[in-house]
Amino acid sequence: CIYVFSSHFSIEKDYSNPSVLAIAQWTKKVGREKHRMEAFIRFKKTKDELFLSLVRPDFNVLPLIQPHFKRRYQDQRWLIYDEQRKFGIYYDLREIHEVSLEASEVDRNLKNGMSQSFQLELDEQEVLYDQLWKDYFNSVNITERQNIKLHVQYLPKRYWRYLNEKLMEY
Template sequence: MAVWVFDGTLTGLCSCIFRAFQFREFTVQITANNQAQFDLLGENIYVTANEHHAQRVWQGLQHKLSKQALQQLHYAFLSEKNQAYQHIFNYCIYVFQQQQSVEKNYGQADILAISQWAKQVGREKHRMEAFIRFKKTKEQFYVALIRPDFNVIPIIQRHFKQRYQDQKWLIYDDLRHYGIFYDLDNIHQIEMNTQHIDSNLDNGFQQQFMIALDDDEILYDQLWKDYFHSVNVKERQNLKLHIQYVPKRYWRYLNEKWPT
């Protein structure tokens, strides 16, 4: 089976779909170049991202699919998993080959898989919106380091822009090495130097910032910890249920979980 390698962008993946119809090749393996596992015995083809081809594919999908189905495709793509890329490719081929709407045909393996990937990414989006905590810097803006399982920054920026319209803030993904900065008017994508340190403690992780934090941040942290512990009723603690709603991998964002 031929292996088609693309650049990891949505434009590149849509270019693969365009090529499939251009050359009538529908049974291929799709992989991003940063995750490529080349077939030494087969045919490996690097598909160059083509904006014009990608636009034609996306416009075609807009005619064939509802807004909800298009959102599911986008969410599945943000999982950054080769399995999801393959399902997206197969799904789009299937959609274009059918005359009627098939987006609700969950008996088809790729349609079901897209729905499942979208749910996982959507769940990560909601948890990031709930658990992200900001810290004030000396430059008088607020910063938060995150390390989500999926690339959710593109789909959480609207939430934070609406919620924090009156202050400057930065959310930085130190796993993917990019972030978004809101300057009270617009959101900008940026890159910067950060360092994220795992504390290797049972109660979670800590964060260390290369950006200088405001002198009062330690006081704010302690005040929040004091409040958290004062309202906590030890006799009613249910750690198993707590972890179900707040998995340990998110504790790195919650300063009440850090050592006092």
């Protein structure tokens, strides 16, 4: 901040300054994480017509992604919950609310182990949709042309836990 206010010229592109370079790198990482969350978030439909997605982003990007999901899914109630930060964004068909659960509530509502997920009853059709998605993914996948190194570069393994088509590999 001192560098910004003491300068008589724009310093936003002065990457020779370690602070400016660090902020530029953080900005790039947060932007990349925002883009990936918008691309990789998958919802599960519960019996009470709520679409739920559990995420664990490296950065607190939920406030940044909420306009995207509000525009894209205006006709359904949804909750995107950040497991790491213990808060989420909930859309009630009119506006977005920030929700948080106390540690005791999280412990009660989450399963133990690697594949943590809320103990909510999924819609009966959800299992069928999961299978349809996996069948589609398998039918368009050309096994002989797989390039795992490139695939992981574009779709890092840490996101696989959110993707239906990857749950069989995770």
